[in-house]
Amino acid sequence: xxxxxxxxxxLRGKLIRSLGxxxxxxxxxxxxxxxxxxxxxxxxxxxKRLHSQFQISVLIDGKPKALNIPGDWAEKVRQKxxxxxxxxxxxxxICGVNLKRFLKEKEERQA
Ligand SMILES: [Zn+2]
Numbered sequence: 001x002x003x004x005x006x007x008x009x010x011l012r013g014k015l016i017r018s019l020g021x022x023x024x025x026x027x028x029x030x031x032x033x034x035x036x037x038x039x040x041x042x043x044x045x046x047x048k049r050l051h052s053q054f055q056i057s058v059l060i061d062g063k064p065k066a067l068n069i070p071g072d073w074a075e076k077v078r079q080k081x082x083x084x085x086x087x088x089x090x091x092x093x094i095c096g097v098n099l100k101r102f103l104k105e106k107e108e109r110q111a
Contacts, residue, residue, distance in 0.1 A: 012097045015090045022090075025083035028058030031066070032074075056081065 034050040036042075043049045054074040055066045069077050 008097045012094055015094050018090060019087065022083040022087045024080050025087055026080040027084060028056045028081060030078045030081045031055045031057055
């Protein structure tokens with residue numbers, strides 16, 4: 001006999017299984033700043049073709065810090081910070097499924 005499909009549980013299982021791929025997540029937010037380096041002969045002196053400077057803003061021991069990130073690292077770090085957002089979204093969706101089930105169970109118990 002086939003058990004009836006429970007879309008909520010399938011969704012929850014899928015979300016739980018997706019969390020492992022987010023194990024490298026990092027906290028904070030990713031910031032890209034444009035700046036001029038100040039050298040008069042540099043291409044950035046025209047004020048348009050500025051340099052990119054990458055930073056992460058993160059709390060370390062409760063204090064906000066802005067950490068500079070080397071350019072060749074920026075994409076990797078940006079993705080790791082995005083993972084945290086996906087983790088939070090998955091956690092919220094899992095809690096949503098569980099809350100729905102909890103409320104249903106509670107209602108049945110009171111009936
Ligand atoms: Zn420059």
